[in-house]
Amino acid sequence: MPNASASNASATQASRTSASRDIATSIHPYTNLKLxxxxxxxxxxxGDGVFVRDEDGNTYLEALAGLWCASLGFSERRLxxxxxxxxxxxxxxxxFAHKAHDVGIExxxxxxxxxxxxxxxxxxxxxxxxxxxxxxxxxWYYNNALGRPQKKKIISRTKAYHGVTVASxxxxxxxxxxxxxxxxxxxxxxxxxxxxxxxxxxxxxxxxFSSRMAGSLEQRILSEGPDTVAAMIGEPIMGAGGVxxxxxxxxxKVQAVLKKYDxxxxxxxxxxxxxxxGNMWGSMTYGLQPDIVSCAKAxxxxxxxxxxxxxxxxxxxxxxxxxxxxxxxxxxxxYSGHPVTSAVALETLKIYEDTNLLAHVREVAPRMQAGLRxxxxxxxVGETRGVGLIGxxxxxxxxxxxxPFDPKAGVGAFLSKRAHHHRVIIRPLGDTIAFCPPLIIKxxxxxxxxxxxxxxxxxxxxxxxxxxxxx
Ligand SMILES: Cc1ncc(COP(=O)(O)O)c(C=O)c1O
Numbered sequence: 001m002p003n004a005s006a007s008n009a010s011a012t013q014a015s016r017t018s019a020s021r022d023i024a025t026s027i028h029p030y031t032n033l034k035l036x037x038x039x040x041x042x043x044x045x046x047g048d049g050v051f052v053r054d055e056d057g058n059t060y061l062e063a064l065a066g067l068w069c070a071s072l073g074f075s076e077r078r079l080x081x082x083x084x085x086x087x088x089x090x091x092x093x094x095x096f097a098h099k100a101h102d103v104g105i106e107x108x109x110x111x112x113x114x115x116x117x118x119x120x121x122x123x124x125x126x127x128x129x130x131x132x133x134x135x136x137x138x139x140w141y142y143n144n145a146l147g148r149p150q151k152k153k154i155i156s157r158t159k160a161y162h163g164v165t166v167a168s169x170x171x172x173x174x175x176x177x178x179x180x181x182x183x184x185x186x187x188x189x190x191x192x193x194x195x196x197x198x199x200x201x202x203x204x205x206x207x208x209f210s211s212r213m214a215g216s217l218e219q220r221i222l223s224e225g226p227d228t229v230a231a232m233i234g235e236p237i238m239g240a241g242g243v244x245x246x247x248x249x250x251x252x253k254v255q256a257v258l259k260k261y262d263x264x265x266x267x268x269x270x271x272x273x274x275x276x277x278g279n280m281w282g283s284m285t286y287g288l289q290p291d292i293v294s295c296a297k298a299x300x301x302x303x304x305x306x307x308x309x310x311x312x313x314x315x316x317x318x319x320x321x322x323x324x325x326x327x328x329x330x331x332x333x334x335y336s337g338h339p340v341t342s343a344v345a346l347e348t349l350k351i352y353e354d355t356n357l358l359a360h361v362r363e364v365a366p367r368m369q370a371g372l373r374x375x376x377x378x379x380x381v382g383e384t385r386g387v388g389l390i391g392x393x394x395x396x397x398x399x400x401x402x403x404p405f406d407p408k409a410g411v412g413a414f415l416s417k418r419a420h421h422h423r424v425i426i427r428p429l430g431d432t433i434a435f436c437p438p439l440i441i442k443x444x445x446x447x448x449x450x451x452x453x454x455x456x457x458x459x460x461x462x463x464x465x466x467x468x469x470x471x
Contacts, residue, residue: 018043018055019385037341040235042420047074049400050438050445052425064427064450065438068239068271068390069302071348071357073438075369078351079303079344086343095337099300104337107346111299111308114349116267116281117289120313124306124337128270129163131294131307132233135266135305136167137331139230142315145322152187153224155217155232155263157423159193162233162268171233174241189224191217193238196246196247197394197402206247214253218260231292239271242432243392245385261269264315270307271390274298275352275439278362278388285387291315297441301348306341357439362390364468367443371450372435380411380461380470391437395460398471404433411460418459424452 007028019040028036050073051059065071072079086103093101108122119288123138125131130357143151153172156162162171169177170184173193178184192213193199200209206249221229232254238244258265272282279285283293292315296307311319323329335341352358365388372384372391381403382396395412397405405411412428419426427434437449465469 012056018170041075041106049075050441058423060444061424061449062438063453064434064436065426066302066350067438068276068459069297070300071274071276071439072301072303072351073440076301076303076351079256079301079347080116082343083304083340083348088339094334096332101337101339101342103339103342103346107337107342107349110349111295111310111347114280115310116269116283118312119293119310120316121311122171123309123311124342125309125333126305126335126338126341127163127307128268128294128296129165129168130333131264131270131296132162132168132171132268133165134309134331135233135292136295137241138309138311138315138319139264139266139426141322142318143230145318145325148227150228151230153189153229154187155189155191155220155229157193157234157238158269159195159238159244160190160233160235161238161240162270164257189220189229191220193241193244194240194247194250195242195244198386200247207249213247213250214257218235218256218257221257221261221263227264229261229263230264231264232258233266233268234288235268235270236272236286236382237277237390237400238289239390239434239436240429242394242429243385243390243434243436245387246286251288255287255289266290266292266294269293269295270297271436275358275361276388276390278358278365280358290422299348300341300345301351303348304338304341304344306338307347346388361439364441364443364446365389367446368435368437368441371446374450375457378457378461380457380464386435388416389437389441391435393433393435393457394428395433397464397469401471403471405464405469407431411464411469413428414463415456415460418456419453421459422452423453424449424456426453426456 022041025035044052045055047055048060052062052074053059059433090101111122112119123134125134140152149331156171156173158173160173162168170188173190194213196206196209204347213339267283267288269281277285291312293310300306368389369386372386375381375393376384381393382399382402383394397403410413412431416428
């Protein structure tokens with residue numbers, strides 16, 4: 001006999017909306033938790049190409065590919081089928097203690113064959129954060145192996161985004177990722193954010209600004225002591241910090257400084273990797289010659305969690321010797337190189353090749369970039385910027401002086417809400433709006449994305465005028 005109170009509970013459960021059940025149960029990442037209790041979620045139930053659908057049947061153009069990752073959109077059957085086939089064949093196995101599986105081997109070979117610079121080996125993990133945490137540990141291990149235990153500091157940049165685990169959140173250069181989390185850990189240094197529009201001095205050209213950035217990097221290395229600085233990590237384009245493109249000659253000048261003081265370069269390709277900038281890697285677009293690369297997101301088109309760290313032969317040889325000395329390289333995750341995620345990643349890379357997705361990105365990128373630039377004259381737009389299929393629009397209270405809005409006014413958040421209303425999902429990074437649509441997006445969908453965004457921007461402008469927020 002069913003217990004009366006249990007059947008009452010399930011009846012109540014069925015009648016409750018998914019929003020109220022979510023509010024009752026979940027802590028959401030990157031959410032104002034208290035506000036969520038009254039706002040509730042937007043519940044997404046399905047997807048088709050560059051569109052996603054909510055539980056009420058509304059469709060939205062996903063202008064950020066979810067979280068910069070759904071490169072093949074939301075309905076690629078080949079990936080679902082690859083996962084299913086692998087599930088039937090070998091649903092799980094690990095790669096600890098000399099174990100391997102064919103799909104993991106094939107994926108490692110494939111990744112090495114497309115690496116931005118010659119790389120020796122791959123270490124698989126499950127997220128961008130795990131990749132960057134792994135990188136930090138590898139660098140410490142490497143310098144201990146080389147008998148220079150003091151050379152451990154890692155340079156990152158203000159506004160960088162490298163993840164949220166303890167070491168990767170420390171590398172991240174955004175205040176909210178540190179505040180009250182007791183971060184950053186010791187040994188992480190943040191140098192200047194190379195955003196020319198925001199931080200250049202009056203009359204300073206991009207090249208001059210880059211020289212100043214490289215100069216202050218050099219000063220920082222010298223003041224810390226070059227024998228204490230191990231590496232610098234950088235996204236070729238800074239993503240979550242505001243889609244900040246490197247100014248002309250920046251990477252060239254930074255790399256010259258790093259070379260001079262024997263400081264390794266880590267390219268965080270988590271967003272830029274796999275075609276986003278119109279080349280396979282952001283490192284190719286901006287001339288980076290990294291010693292270590294971390295990648296994730298579009299590696300599996302976001303369909304399953306997988307990420308990877310690639311290391312040069314110089315680094316690998318040292319790690320191998322040290323593990324021989326200790327007896328084990330004691331690092332790894334239960335799901336490092338999971339067969340199903342590996343199969344989906346491998347199929348993703350095959351789809352990129354079969355459909356010549358890079359050529360497609362290069363074909364549609366001019367329309368995307370022209371679309372962004374069209375907002376340059378809007379009264380509350382300060383800067384439009386981008387390359388390939390990534391870009392941003394930065395809102396300002398005063399175009400001439402580049403004065404931002406008061407962050408408390410929540411202008412970016414308001415715009416994001418209006419964008420939902422007009423059926424486009426964009427990401428406000430403060431008052432900078434990021435665009436990073438699926439790489440499969442077509443010309444007419446790019447037009448639709450900006451048409452819907454324009455309506456939201458105009459609503460925002462009306463609000464700004466009504467509340468007297470512009471200067
Ligand atoms: C450049 C970069 N690195 C690392 C990460 C962290 O990746 P994950 O969220 O998979 O841990 C992100 C996530 O957005 C990223 O953009």
